[in-house]
Amino acid sequence: MKKPNFTHCSFLLALALLISTATFAQEEKPKSPPATATGEINGATITIDYHAPSARGRVIWGDLVPFGEVWRAGANDATTFETDKDIQIEGETLPAGKYSFFIIPGETESVFIFNSVAKQWGAYDYEESKDVLRVTIPSQQTSTMEEQLVYEVVDDGFEVRWEYGKGKAHIE
Template structure:
């Protein structure tokens, strides 16, 4: 009877370990269809870091279809894309204090609204306009080459969002 109880206890321990290992493997963000990515760079003396999930085009029509014009988009997938800067900067000529923000956009055919929201750590679809720290306008352009996965690039004079056949340059300057 004692051996039987010991056997059941060991069996339960092994089962618990297997279940917890499986649950933890499901939380591995690198295995997602839109894996996490980071773009970091210096603009003047300011360090800018953009953390995002990188979806793929997968043959879809994005702009105006999968990502509709005139509606808030999380500028990535999964959790909200974040934009972090270690000192005050100007974005398209408007002041943005040092800090961490969620980054959203409102795509348009000829012009986009780029939104820096004060609630940085949130799921991408939980956007609340009353938490906006700054909104600026930027002009998209045709990309030189097709970009299958969403990618950000940080370097003077700002950052660029690239995806499918589109680039969105956003001017960022370190404050003096």
């Protein structure tokens, strides 16, 4: 029987390291995992696709997400908002379609923006001229900490919550 040589042992060691590295890499969870909120309001199906970052001890509103600046409303790709029927958001018409969704956060009120360019990376190429609808909603403080950004389609609209902040747009 042949004795294993140095080259053979080196190959086996390299293979074992490659397999263990690939295994650990697959177990690492993304810091901002993809998420979807969906629901039906007055016969219209609403779907919000986003990446959900975590607070991880950071101050979010007014710091990580500055007041008065366009924010992609999530992490990575811009958040998308889709409706299969025309809807009324805060009394304004949003035609059926898929939109990128941005927020301009403020201390007392925020602007929700529905932009016609549905596929964008962040807000880097955002163009206000492509906005289909802008609505102003009250910014709210909550006593409940939301560690991870969350969107929720509720009976009369949709909410966005993160850290101690909350915004809700009414849909008819």
